[in-house]
Amino acid sequence: MTERDRNTEAPGLARLAGLIADETRAACLLALLDGRAWTAGELARHAGVAASTLSEHLGKLVAGGLLAEERQGRHRYVRLADDRVAQLVEDLAAQVAPEAAARRPRTLRASSAGSAMARGRTCYDHLAGRLGIAVTDALTGRGLLRQDTGFALTDAGLGWFDTAGIALRPTGRRPLARACLDWTERRPHLAGVAGAALCQHALDAGWCLRIGSERAVKVTPEGERALSELLGIDAESLR
Numbered sequence: 001m002t003e004r005d006r007n008t009e010a011p012g013l014a015r016l017a018g019l020i021a022d023e024t025r026a027a028c029l030l031a032l033l034d035g036r037a038w039t040a041g042e043l044a045r046h047a048g049v050a051a052s053t054l055s056e057h058l059g060k061l062v063a064g065g066l067l068a069e070e071r072q073g074r075h076r077y078v079r080l081a082d083d084r085v086a087q088l089v090e091d092l093a094a095q096v097a098p099e100a101a102a103r104r105p106r107t108l109r110a111s112s113a114g115s116a117m118a119r120g121r122t123c124y125d126h127l128a129g130r131l132g133i134a135v136t137d138a139l140t141g142r143g144l145l146r147q148d149t150g151f152a153l154t155d156a157g158l159g160w161f162d163t164a165g166i167a168l169r170p171t172g173r174r175p176l177a178r179a180c181l182d183w184t185e186r187r188p189h190l191a192g193v194a195g196a197a198l199c200q201h202a203l204d205a206g207w208c209l210r211i212g213s214e215r216a217v218k219v220t221p222e223g224e225r226a227l228s229e230l231l232g233i234d235a236e237s238l239r
Helices: 003-020 023-034 040-047 051-063 083-102 108-119 129-141 155-163 192-204 221-231
Strands: 067-072 075-080 121-123 126-128 178-181 188-191 208-210 217-219
Touching: 003 023, 023 040, 023 051, 023 075, 023 083, 023 121, 040 051, 040 075, 051 067, 051 075, 075 083, 083 178, 108 121, 108 129, 121 129, 126 129, 126 188, 126 192, 129 188, 129 221, 155 192, 178 192, 188 192, 192 208, 217 221
Parallel strands: none
Antiparallel strands: 067 075, 121 126, 178 188, 208 217
């Protein structure tokens, strides 16, 4: 990169950093990592601010290209603009997570919620936490996923997804498989097209259920059986 390129990109990078460098906007971005669309009112309650204040923040995030807006009747919904924004938020969150994890929860409810998130959660549109790591390790151990030179599905891995009835539909520039650093486990889990397809299948097939109001998911008995049969994952490691 030439000095001219750096001078051209610097203002844009500064604007992007400024958008994220606000606690209320950061809280919104983190909440939207669940991959769903939220109303402005839901995000206002989550962030603990007035609806009018939240509306101003959302306007900045939409104008900055970090959020996409949808309207249905009088309701305004927002979601992360795309998977690249999700990856940016995930990567930044992973850098600060160790400091946050070191602080002990103040209430039993907070402790329970934290334990559920660490056990299993969605990370935008793929599985994370101990569940995500267990799936990633099982795919790797069976020769379905390679991690030696970055994440990549093997031919056997492609066949496994096909046999399991999980369709892989690459779109745009999104990689088929990508490593995403897990902020609780401090190890990479599977993201990308394959990670998203596996997560969606797990939810649609009833292998996992969303619990609580955040991103936590719980593996069902049916899911335990399926993951044991398909990947040899011990059910006890998922509880």
